Amino acid sequence: xxxxxxxxxxxxxxxxxxxxxxxxxxxxxxxxxxxxxxxxxxxxxxxxxxxxxxxxxxxxxxxxxxxxxxxxxxxxxxxxxxxxxxxxxxxxxxxxxxxxxxxxxxxxxxxxxxxxxxxxxxxxxxxxxxxxxxxxxxxxxxxxxxxxxxxxxxxxxxxxxxxxxxxxxxxxxxxxxxxxxxxxxxxxxxxxxxxxxxxxxxxxxxxxxxxxxxxxxxxxxxxxxxxxxxxxxxxxxx
Amino acid sequence: xxxxxxxxxxxxxxxxxxxxxxxxxxxxxxxxxxxxxxxxxxxxxxxxxxxxxxxxxxxxxxxxxxxxxxxxxxxxxxxxxxxxxxxxxxxxxxxxxxxxxxxxxxxxxxxxxxxxxxxxxxxxxxxxxxxxxxxxxxxxxxxxxxxxxxxxxxxxxxxxxxxxxxxxxxxxxxxxxxxxxxxxxxxxxxxxxxxxxxxxxxxxxxxxxxxxxxxxxxxxxxxxxxxxxxxxxxxxxxxxxxxxxxxx
Numbered sequence: 001x002x003x004x005x006x007x008x009x010x011x012x013x014x015x016x017x018x019x020x021x022x023x024x025x026x027x028x029x030x031x032x033x034x035x036x037x038x039x040x041x042x043x044x045x046x047x048x049x050x051x052x053x054x055x056x057x058x059x060x061x062x063x064x065x066x067x068x069x070x071x072x073x074x075x076x077x078x079x080x081x082x083x084x085x086x087x088x089x090x091x092x093x094x095x096x097x098x099x100x101x102x103x104x105x106x107x108x109x110x111x112x113x114x115x116x117x118x119x120x121x122x123x124x125x126x127x128x129x130x131x132x133x134x135x136x137x138x139x140x141x142x143x144x145x146x147x148x149x150x151x152x153x154x155x156x157x158x159x160x161x162x163x164x165x166x167x168x169x170x171x172x173x174x175x176x177x178x179x180x181x182x183x184x185x186x187x188x189x190x191x192x193x194x195x196x197x198x199x200x201x202x203x204x205x206x207x208x209x210x211x212x213x214x215x216x217x218x219x220x221x222x223x224x225x226x227x228x229x230x231x232x233x234x235x236x237x238x
Numbered sequence: 239x240x241x242x243x244x245x246x247x248x249x250x251x252x253x254x255x256x257x258x259x260x261x262x263x264x265x266x267x268x269x270x271x272x273x274x275x276x277x278x279x280x281x282x283x284x285x286x287x288x289x290x291x292x293x294x295x296x297x298x299x300x301x302x303x304x305x306x307x308x309x310x311x312x313x314x315x316x317x318x319x320x321x322x323x324x325x326x327x328x329x330x331x332x333x334x335x336x337x338x339x340x341x342x343x344x345x346x347x348x349x350x351x352x353x354x355x356x357x358x359x360x361x362x363x364x365x366x367x368x369x370x371x372x373x374x375x376x377x378x379x380x381x382x383x384x385x386x387x388x389x390x391x392x393x394x395x396x397x398x399x400x401x402x403x404x405x406x407x408x409x410x411x412x413x414x415x416x417x418x419x420x421x422x423x424x425x426x427x428x429x430x431x432x433x434x435x436x437x438x439x440x441x442x443x444x445x446x447x448x449x450x451x452x453x454x455x456x457x458x459x460x461x462x463x464x465x466x467x468x469x470x471x472x473x474x475x476x477x478x479x480x481x482x483x484x485x486x
Binding site for chain 2 (some may be wrong): 003049051052072075076079080081082083084085086087088089090091095098099100102103104105127143144217
């Protein structure tokens with residue numbers, strides 16, 4: 001079954017077309033990365049698919065439900081870890097997780113499980129605002145996972161993190177493969193190459209190409225993923 | 239309801255863990271009470287001025303102090319709106335009603351705590367303790383709701399900086415000037431007085447004073463005006479929040 005199927009999904013803001021007739025299919029359990037330069041339409045796509053923005057045109061099915069007419073049925077099944085760290089600053093790590101678990105009516109045992117699985121034990125009593133950027137990102141992802149979602153959107157989860165913190169989060173994201181459908185947006189090409197089952201490259205609101213990292217390299221005629229991205233995002237690919 | 243209570247619990251923690259807000263809401267009315275009581279003790283008897291007598295002052299300042307609740311509500315909501323945390327919550331199964339109730343519920347006990355501190359200070363300054371004080375706290379619930387609704391409307395429409403100015407400065411001044419909490423509205427003329435009694439603040443102060451006096455028959459005539467404002471503003475807050483939350 002496909003987790004996401006979009007048909008000519010479009011979002012316009014006035015005269016500007018942020019996402020232009022997007023046809024995208026993401027399979028269940030897949031880790032799919034959306035790549036693109038700033039303004040390519042990645043975040044707008046995620047916002048539409050997670051119910052934060054209403055598409056101007058086109059249609060989408062998410063986890064078997066129509067995005068426009070069955071959003072209340074979709075919401076309990078998905079989770080988003082937004083671009084900026086989305087935590088309640090004056091709550092502790094545990095309290096943040098308990099809040100989200102309560103809102104999604106999740107099994108309270110999942111709070112402890114997330115603390116254990118994401119290595120948050122040593123920080124569980126710290127207020128979120130006191131945590132470093134890396135720990136906050138880790139908490140943000142734990143908050144997205146505590147509801148046991150079927151579909152997880154990770155919008156630039158490692159943005160601004162140092163190399164070590166980024167590699168630690170890679171391990172967390174990699175551990176989700178096969179269990180949850182993950183849509184990842186990132187500017188870090190090596191991240192997409194290392195983690196993704198498939199990659200989609202967006203430019204100017206259009207999806208230029210989708211495929212495995214190997215297929216992307218072959219399509220661009222290069223062995224360097226960054227070079228492939230530049231060629232594809234720049235519109236050189238056929 | 240579970241979602242509402244989870245969110246309300248979070249909001250209560252956010253408010254009580256901000257010592258500046260709590261201190262402001264509780265300490266400022268007490269400071270005003272003490273200062274105006276000192277002024278009262280220095281007014282010569284022959285001036286026949288009774289506005290600063292503790293039996294009139296305490297309920298007036300109590301109602302004035304509740305205007306800070308609007309600031310708490312507005313700041314919390316506007317801060318959330320400007321953060322990605324709200325984006326996360328918008329993608330959750332929470333409804334507009336869950337949000338509004340979740341913000342409003344923790345502010346009611348906060349208001350009651352404020353009133354308890356204010357009346358405790360008033361008792362120390364000479365206000366006789368009686369069951370009427372508990373009635374007064376109950377009578378103040380509609381004006382609490384008015385302030386919460388104003389705060390939620392401002393928090394939904396304005397950013398954090400604008401909220402500080404509007405709720406922190408303008409609303410508290412409007413409450414002070416239009417409630418007659420520490421001066422008689424008659425001093426500002428008949429037109430101003432009539433206008434003040436269209437709004438909820440002066441009616442709330444009168445109802446609170448009637449409660450403290452034990453003049454229960456005078457309460458309903460004032461309280462219905464406050465309750466009507468409370469209902470109208472709450473409905474407006476729900477409509478505005480839901481409209482803003484809708485898919486764009």
